[in-house]
Amino acid sequence: MTVQEKAKEIHAQLSKEGTKLGDLRKIAKEIKKDHDLAMELWSFGAFFSQQLAILIMDKKLLTQDVIEQLSEDIEQHNLSHRTHLADWLMANQLVKDKKTIALLESWGDSSFAIQRRLYWYYQGRLRWTGKTAYENTETLLNNIENKLAGEVPEVQWAMNFTAAWIGIFDVEYRPRCIALGEKLGLYIEEKPSKGCIPNYLPEFIRIEVEKRNK
Numbered sequence: 001m002t003v004q005e006k007a008k009e010i011h012a013q014l015s016k017e018g019t020k021l022g023d024l025r026k027i028a029k030e031i032k033k034d035h036d037l038a039m040e041l042w043s044f045g046a047f048f049s050q051q052l053a054i055l056i057m058d059k060k061l062l063t064q065d066v067i068e069q070l071s072e073d074i075e076q077h078n079l080s081h082r083t084h085l086a087d088w089l090m091a092n093q094l095v096k097d098k099k100t101i102a103l104l105e106s107w108g109d110s111s112f113a114i115q116r117r118l119y120w121y122y123q124g125r126l127r128w129t130g131k132t133a134y135e136n137t138e139t140l141l142n143n144i145e146n147k148l149a150g151e152v153p154e155v156q157w158a159m160n161f162t163a164a165w166i167g168i169f170d171v172e173y174r175p176r177c178i179a180l181g182e183k184l185g186l187y188i189e190e191k192p193s194k195g196c197i198p199n200y201l202p203e204f205i206r207i208e209v210e211k212r213n214k
Contacts, residue, residue, distance in 0.1 A: 007040035014048040024048065028055035035061050045073065047081050054089050059097045067103065071112040083154050086114045087121065094118065108143070116151070117158045124162035127169055137166055141173055149184055160186060160199060167205040168212075178202045 001009075010027065031037065035058035042053040050073075074085045094100040107119035123140055140162060148159045160181075167177030181201025192198045197207055 003036050003040050007037055007044075010037075010052070011041060011044050011046065011049045014052060015046065019048045021051075024052045024055060028052060031056050033058055042070070042073070045076065047077065047085070050074075050085055051088060054085070054092050057093055059093045059100055062093060062097075062100055062103075064103055067100075067115070068112065071114045074114050075112065079154060082114060083117065083157075086118055086154075090118050090122065095122070113152050113155055116155045120155060120158035120162050124158060124165050127162070127165035137170060137173065141166060141176060145176075145180055148180070148186070156186065157199070160201060164199075164201055164204040164208070167201065168208045174205065174209075178205055181205075 013027075014024075034056050038053040038057040041049045041056075044050075070089065071086075074082045074089075076082075077085065090104070094104055101122075104118055104122045107115040110116050110119070123136075126134065144159050144163050148156060148163070151159060163177045163180060167174045178201060181204075186201070187199035190199055197204055
């Protein structure tokens, strides 16, 4: 069976209703790493096939040119699917190798909204996971204050996420992060799902700080 034939067979299987993340991970575990197959699956443009493709890609082959093509394709999806695919790509591939991490760190001004989202989400994720001793915090916060209001929704969320974790872990910057949230009012009317932290900066920071002070 050729790579193209195998990709078509898998794609047909994933096109059925009710496909779950567990199904994708099971198939990926059986395939392991197969970059050619991943690219064939990706070419269908379908959400589940692209999710599976991300799981079996070879991170060593994810150059800036390849990622730009992936980014262009991801941006063809609706907001929910494109943010999921982007974050899935980061979690399963981009943070696994020093070269792709270096690419992530260069995307602050990328022309692709998806790459800007990943730049900011990565910065926030470092702090969220406890890695907080970074010299770029002042620069990040300056950029957030200058650009947050005018960014597209998927990038806004990631910038806001980063501002929240700066405010949670860096007492020095906490008042600025809270003041920014109060000034913009971003997400102030959002009703979070039960058990979820609100995205509105003052509340996000207050709740997480209180957790850590108990």
